[in-house]
Amino acid sequence: MSIRHALLALLSEGPKYGLQLRQEFEARTGEVWPLNVGQVYTTLQRLERDSLVESDGAEDGPQTQKGFRITGDGEAELAAWLLTPPDLSSPPRDELVIKVLIAAQLPGVDARQVAQAHRRYLVQLMQEWTRLKEYAADRDLGFGLAVDAELFRLDAVVRWLDAADGRIKRASLERLDADRAPLPKLPRKAVVRP
């Protein structure tokens, strides 16, 4: 999540104070991403250094009373950022994927049971998000979008677990068949009759 660009987006609506930016950021993202006030001011200082925002108010006055506005460069940066896809080309190191991969290869470990433990946890989380959606998503577009994003993300992991479960089941059946198969016949020795 780019706080830098989220703040630029809020400032593209008009000049704002730092504290106000933090409150609006949290409200717009459905309070799903909490932000501390220090992060807001550090980011604003960097934006100002890069000439993407300008501030007014006394340099030595309290920071909360400092107003910020977006510059022309800031507008251009924001427009370019919205259209630039994030880099998703390399798979992330996913702890859950690693656990299931290891379980599937360890003798004496029921990998399908491992997958189920994770599936249960994920579905429980999804139930909690769905309950939030049921109560609040219609009232707040930002919140609805953020909750949907989380539900689709968790859903994708559950679907991967389902696919993994099927794959592990097939692999173990094939191993079982291989174990049951008769030993390959050895070539008969040629008998040379006298």
Place this chain on the structure above:
Amino acid sequence: MTVLELREVSKVYGDGPAEVHALADVSMTVDDGELVAVMGPSGSGKSTLLTIAGTLEEPTRGQVLVGGAAVSGMSRNDRARLRRRSIGYVFQDFNLLAGLTAAENVSLPLELDGMPGKPARAAGLRALEELGLGERAASFPDELSGGERQRVAIARAVVGERRLLLADEPSGALDSANGEAVMRLIRAACHSGVGGVVVTHDAQLASWADRVVFLRDGRVVDQTAPIPGPESLLAPER
């Protein structure tokens, strides 16, 4: 109160080497007002579980109780009456009768149960209105969108004094917005006191339930814990 109880239900199809164990010792209960999702991949026994719970099929072993009454002890007629009166079904492909209007489709189970046409149609119309379909009551199924057809199917499943709502992949053919609408309606029906069972392979659908039961190879292998309040996911106070 418990609306549905399965006691060690098993279902075997075929015999000898062709024997298939579709369900093995499945026990579960559904209370009134509760929505339970049964989640599993295809071939896990979900649809068999639903048809047995709906008394459309008999288990090979075990017992099914609807509203506390054992289905196995009932006569054919009693069982048919139980199905008409107490159990509502929602199928993936809606199963509406093409020659009947939306209102006639909804009032049909009441009329089959002996209710005179006029009050039956009035009850059907009320059920449609509750689902926001009042103005489509005179439309035929092929004049309705997929989402509307599914709402008619839900109205038909909850009309009258139904106590148990059974749904098989109820949003299967719908997009995610319509699927969500269907699950909201099923939850609303459960909040009004009906017990509900939804079988699905879809975690997003299952996550609308109060409890999710996981089915694998015909067995219940796990279920979710009760859900904490919605506030548990919100950002902690700073």
